[in-house]
Amino acid sequence: MQETKVIPTDLQAARSFAEEFLGKVAAKGFADGDLFAVRLALEEALINAIKHGNRSDPDKFITIAAEVNGEAIVITVTDQGGGFDPDHLPDPTADENLEKPCGRGIMLMRVYMDEVSFNDRGNQVRMVKQRG
């Protein structure tokens, strides 16, 4: 069953949501590797929404739709920012970017989740993890 929550642009609210949802994922018997992947991807998505999307504006909100069933985990995170173009991000593994402190979050989401897609505006990410 899909659950939708609207949280403030706040780290603590994001953390509370993540812990609650990951508890549900664990209760469904997903493997540790799946849990590791979802925790990492969800954290990156929430941080992106807070920092880059809503730019830590306390008057803005983040909408999270999350679903876990027997076979898959589906999470959609939407912020109120102007969005970005996910197809034109620098490759963080290129030699010239290797020692830059930022720019790895989207790449990690793509590696650890089975599907990662963005809406046209670039302010919404949908991630799917199939049971491993």
Place this chain on the structure above:
Amino acid sequence: MEQTGPRLSVASEDGVSVVQLADKRILDERTIAEIGEQLYAMVGASDKPRMVLDFANVAHMSSSALGMLITLHKRVREKEGDLRLCRIRPSIYEVFVITRLNEVFQIHEQREQAVAEAASA
């Protein structure tokens, strides 16, 4: 959930600061900033910092935590010091491999080996 205890403990071994990271999860900005500030201060206080970070307790890390480590590494190198990481769990080491940061950092399985290499660097 949020931890309020000390983020790290530091021991000196053979002139090397051996830092045990206490948090199981180094994920959110506040935790990362607190750890970073403590580590940057240690580097700032030393003429030639030699440091080993022990990750045995750490089960989860975010990309922001990797960024903090990169900044720390730069500051250590600016002072011609030496930074090594050790006892990284396989699941986290995989993140280092995916991001190619295993090529940037000196990573050891054993703490003793990391300390010995840092002491002689």
